[in-house]
Amino acid sequence: MNSKKKLIAGNWKMNGGLAANEALLKAIIAGLGDGAACDVAVAVPAPYLAQVQSLTFGSAVAVASQDVSQHEAGAFTGEMSVAMLKDFGVRYALVGHSERRQYHGESDVVVAEKAQRALAAGLTPIICVGETLQEREAGQTEAVVKRQLAAVIHLNGHCISEVVVAYEPVWAIGTGRTASPEQAQAVHAVLRAQLSAASEHADRIRLLYGGSMNAANAAQLLAQPDIDGGLVGGASLKAPDFLQIIAAAR
Numbered sequence: 533m534n535s536k537k538k539l540i541a542g543n544w545k546m547n548g549g550l551a552a553n554e555a556l557l558k559a560i561i562a563g564l565g566d567g568a569a570c571d572v573a574v575a576v577p578a579p580y581l582a583q584v585q586s587l588t589f590g591s592a593v594a595v596a597s598q599d600v601s602q603h604e605a606g607a608f609t610g611e612m613s614v615a616m617l618k619d620f621g622v623r624y625a626l627v628g629h630s631e632r633r634q635y636h637g638e639s640d641v642v643v644a645e646k647a648q649r650a651l652a653a654g655l656t657p658i659i660c661v662g663e664t665l666q667e668r669e670a671g672q673t674e675a676v677v678k679r680q681l682a683a684v685i686h687l688n689g690h691c692i693s694e695v696v697v698a699y700e701p702v703w704a705i706g707t708g709r710t711a712s713p714e715q716a717q718a719v720h721a722v723l724r725a726q727l728s729a730a731s732e733h734a735d736r737i738r739l740l741y742g743g744s745m746n747a748a749n750a751a752q753l754l755a756q757p758d759i760d761g762g763l764v765g766g767a768s769l770k771a772p773d774f775l776q777i778i779a780a781a782r
C-alpha cells in the first residue's frame with residue numbers, strides 16, 4: 533500500500549447549469565464539513581469556471597477543466613489556453629479523455645502536447661487512458677494502455693511524477709458496467725510498472741480509476757493497492773453519491 537493522498541475528481545462532462553451547479557457544490561462543500569481525507573476536484577464545463585471558482589473558494593474542492601489547448605494562444609477558435617484556465621484558479625486539467633479521443637480525434641501526440649502545456653504552466657494534467665470493448669475482447673488491453681501512456685511518459689523537461697493518470701476503460705464509461713476491482717487493479721499494476729521503469733518517483737503518481745464508479749462500488753475499487761482515486765462521471769452529479777465516494781477514499 534502506498535501512503536499518498538487519494539484524489540477523487542468529478543467529471544461533470546456537458547452537464548450542469550447555474551442553478552444546478554450552485555446547489556450541487558453547496559451540498560458537496562457542506563457535506564465535506566471540515567475537509568476530506570482525500571483530495572477532491574470537479575472538472576466543470578468551461579462557461580462555469582468563474583462560477584465554480586467563486587463557489588469553491590476557500591473550500592476543499594479544487595477546480596479542474598475538462599480539456600486544455602496544446603497551443604499557447606492565437607487563432608484557435610473554441611480552444612482554452614492554460615493561461616485562461618489559470619485565471620480561474622484551475623488546478624487540474626483532464627487531458628485525453630476517451631470522449632475527446634473518440635469524438636474530437638485527439639491522438640496520442642496531441643494528448644502529450646496538451647499534458648506538456650499544462651505541466652509547463654503549473655497545472656496538473658489528469659491523463660486518461662483506456663481500451664475499448666473491442667480492444668479488450670481482442671486481448672489488446674495492455675498494449676493499448678501502454679501505447680497511450682508511452683506517448684506521455686517522456687515529457688520534455690518535466691518529470692512524469694508530476695502528472696495524474698486515469699485508467700478509464702471505455703466500455704465501463706456511462707454504461708453501469710464497472711471493471712471489477714481485480715480487472716482494474718491488473719491494468720493499474722501494468723501502468724505502475726511502466727511508470728516505475730521511467731521514473732524512480734513512480735510510486736508518487738496517482739492512478740485513478742474511472743468508469744461507472746459509484747457509491748456502492750467505490751470502496752472495493754479504492755481498496756486495490758494501485759488505485760489511488762477515482763475519476764467519476766455520472767455519480768459526481770449527485771452530492772450524496774459523490775460524498776460517499778469521497779468518504780470511501782481514505
Ligand code: 13P
Binds near residue numbers: 700704706742
Ligand atoms: P461515468 O462515471 O459516468 O461512467 O464516467 C466516467 C468518466 O468518463 C469520467 O471521466
